[in-house]
Amino acid sequence: MQTAQEVLKTVYGYDDFREGQADIINAVLAGKRTLGIMPTGGGKSITYQIPALMLDGITMVVSPLISLMKNQVDELVTAGISATMINSSLTTAEYQERIDGLEHEAYKLFFVAPERLDDPYFYQLIQRLPLDLVVIDEVHVLSQWGHDFRPSYLRAVAAIDNLANLPNVMALTATATERVQADLERILHIEATVKTGFARANLAIKIEKGLSNSEKQRFIVDYVAEHQEDVGIIYAGTRKKVDELAAILKARGIKAGRYHAGMGDAEREQAQNDFLYDELDVIVATNAFGMGINKTNVRYVIHLTMPGSIESYYQEIGRAGRDGLPSESILLYSSADIRLQRFFIDNSDNQEPEYRQNELTKLREMTNFASTAMCLQRYIIQYFGQDMENCGKCSNCTDTRELVDMTEAAQKVMSNIIRMNSKTNGTYSRTQVVNVLRGRLPENMAWTHFDELPTYGLMDRWTLKNLNAFVDSLVADGYLNVAGEFNGLQVSTTGADVLKGEQTVMQREQRKVSGTSNPRVKT
Ligand code: ADP
Numbered sequence: 001m002q003t004a005q006e007v008l009k010t011v012y013g014y015d016d017f018r019e020g021q022a023d024i025i026n027a028v029l030a031g032k033r034t035l036g037i038m039p040t041g042g043g044k045s046i047t048y049q050i051p052a053l054m055l056d057g058i059t060m061v062v063s064p065l066i067s068l069m070k071n072q073v074d075e076l077v078t079a080g081i082s083a084t085m086i087n088s089s090l091t092t093a094e095y096q097e098r099i100d101g102l103e104h105e106a107y108k109l110f111f112v113a114p115e116r117l118d119d120p121y122f123y124q125l126i127q128r129l130p131l132d133l134v135v136i137d138e139v140h141v142l143s144q145w146g147h148d149f150r151p152s153y154l155r156a157v158a159a160i161d162n163l164a165n166l167p168n169v170m171a172l173t174a175t176a177t178e179r180v181q182a183d184l185e186r187i188l189h190i191e192a193t194v195k196t197g198f199a200r201a202n203l204a205i206k207i208e209k210g211l212s213n214s215e216k217q218r219f220i221v222d223y224v225a226e227h228q229e230d231v232g233i234i235y236a237g238t239r240k241k242v243d244e245l246a247a248i249l250k251a252r253g254i255k256a257g258r259y260h261a262g263m264g265d266a267e268r269e270q271a272q273n274d275f276l277y278d279e280l281d282v283i284v285a286t287n288a289f290g291m292g293i294n295k296t297n298v299r300y301v302i303h304l305t306m307p308g309s310i311e312s313y314y315q316e317i318g319r320a321g322r323d324g325l326p327s328e329s330i331l332l333y334s335s336a337d338i339r340l341q342r343f344f345i346d347n348s349d350n351q352e353p354e355y356r357q358n359e360l361t362k363l364r365e366m367t368n369f370a371s372t373a374m375c376l377q378r379y380i381i382q383y384f385g386q387d388m389e390n391c392g393k394c395s396n397c398t399d400t401r402e403l404v405d406m407t408e409a410a411q412k413v414m415s416n417i418i419r420m421n422s423k424t425n426g427t428y429s430r431t432q433v434v435n436v437l438r439g440r441l442p443e444n445m446a447w448t449h450f451d452e453l454p455t456y457g458l459m460d461r462w463t464l465k466n467l468n469a470f471v472d473s474l475v476a477d478g479y480l481n482v483a484g485e486f487n488g489l490q491v492s493t494t495g496a497d498v499l500k501g502e503q504t505v506m507q508r509e510q511r512k513v514s515g516t517s518n519p520r521v522k523t
Contacts, residue, residue, distance in 0.1 A: 004029070007050050011079055018043045020196035024170070025050050027192035028133065034170040035139070035184055037195040040318030044172045045072075045294075048135040052109045053081065057132035057167070058102070061111045062156055064138055069111045071276070071294070076109065085111040086122070102129060114156030123159065132167045134160050136188070140175035140311070143183040144355060147175065147311045147362070157187065174318065175311045176384040198314075198381055199388045202321045205376040206330045206395035216304055216332045217248060223302065223330070224254055224282050230299035231275075234284045235316055237305030237340050245304060246284040259285035287312060296323040302330045306337035308344060309362035310369055310383050333370045335468075338363065357485075364482055371469070371476035372396070373507050401508040409459070410474055410498055410505040413437065414491045416455035417480070418499075424448050427488025430475075434467050473507060 004025050024036040024047040052059035069085040076083035140146030236242045239260040249256035257271045257280040275283045301320045307313045321327030345359045375390035436450045439457025474480045479495035497503040
């Protein structure tokens with residue numbers, strides 16, 4: 001029998017495994033229930049395909065991504081591997097043919113959507129097959145801490161666990177927070193977890209702040225026009241924005257396509273294929289696009305609007321540069337994006353309090369990321385529970401503006417928060433904190449007598465915008481914590497060190513606004 005390394009060479013033509021691949025494959029072949037966590041583009045497919053080829057029997061892959069099964073099957077068949085998928089798009093004749101094929105072991109691998117396991121006839125059938133491995137793909141949707149939580153996937157897992165002929169299970173995801181990992185290990189009774197480094201050395205992460213809607217559009221049109229040789233993805237928050245931007249790009253003569261859940265199946269599939277087969281230079285899409293898309297030469301990913309979590313964001317920008325060549329991601333961040341994401345949470349079908357709170361927390365973590373002065377890649381890696389050196393290529397690492405000591409200003413903000421909170425035994429949102437610092441006390445807050453605090457009006461020379469941004473940056477860098485449904489501010493332990501003078505707060509000088517020498521201050 002061939003070794004895994006030999007299969008890698010003969011079937012895929014690769015000489016070496018990438019980080020984590022051999023560990024996952026070995027764990028699976030040793031019969032352990034294995035969880036594989038690798039970033040998008042890390043090479044997860046091979047980790048289930050090679051065991052599938054090496055094991056005697058059949059491998060079932062359960063994936064929530066029906067739209068991509070066809071591409072996955074096509075790729076396998078092209079590589080000479082007998083594979084098929086069973087889904088609702090099949091005619092009765094096709095369905096029967098594939099079922100017969102399965103029964104006669106004509107396929108080494110087959111793909112199904114989780115709902116398929118609800119079908120008693122199908123469930124009976126798979127129990128008659130010589131199954132060797134069940135793969136659960138995009139498994140983070142099982143965890144309420146992951147993005148795209150789908151409780152119905154849990155039913156599929158229960159069905160898998162109840163299979164009379166259950167051999168071994170492996171699960172794969174690109175979502176790597178410790179919370180999600182712990183959750184999945186528990187739900188799936190995992191015996192071996194392999195988690196690779198999440199840093200993407202070839203990816204330059206950039207954030208552009210403070211652009212208006214029309215400036216964002218102009219930015220994108222110019223960028224795409226300047227990068228005509230390259231292929232890119234632009235993510236927008238709503239279908240309407242997708243349609244608008246795609247139309248603008250097309251009007252400029254750019255080969256742009258669009259993709260969102262409001263389009264018909266055929267039109268969506270066409271757009272996806274046009275993009276995969278290089279008929280398009282750029283695709284404008286909602287987050288409905290891209291999970292599992294295996295296009296290696298995407299050179300840039302631009303976010304017209306900020307996604308609702310760091311997990312989704314990292315997965316989306318991970319679609320750039322899967323071939324390892326230098327690539328770029330640009331987040332066009334404005335505070336209106338927070339309102340849009342809030343709107344999505346408020347209007348989500350799922351209004352369970354715990355779920356809602358998770359979504360709000362994830363949104364806040366994403367907003368913190370957008371305001372940090374730290375290395376952006378490192379910030380994300382730390383968020384995933386790992387660490388790295390500064391990347392040297394993100395928009396914070398390459399920021400040439402001078403570092404300014406903002407310790408005193410930070411102390412003012414924090415001492416004000418402590419005074420407000422202790423005077424009333426409560427916590428207050430950024431808006432309320434900034435109001436007091438700027439010497440404003442709305443009528444409905446008169447009862448607090450915050451105007452008697454020594455910090456009242458202490459920062460009245462700051463513009464509203466700059467002070468808001470400054471407070472946000474203190475949250476982002478961990479000096480302040482935000483708690484509760486109303487986003488009340490509190491001083492963290494790191495913040496307390498700053499107050500005691502044991503730590504300094506260094507920040508980049510703000511961009512010059514209208515020629516003032518200290519742009520934070522109104523003249
Ligand atoms: P993921 O599913 O983790 O996002 P894929 O499995 O689609 O990533 O792999 C991403 C790309 O990397 C694919 O083009 C794949 O062929 C390539 N790849 C995977 N493993 C290797 C390897 N060991 N050597 C070289 N290229 C690889």
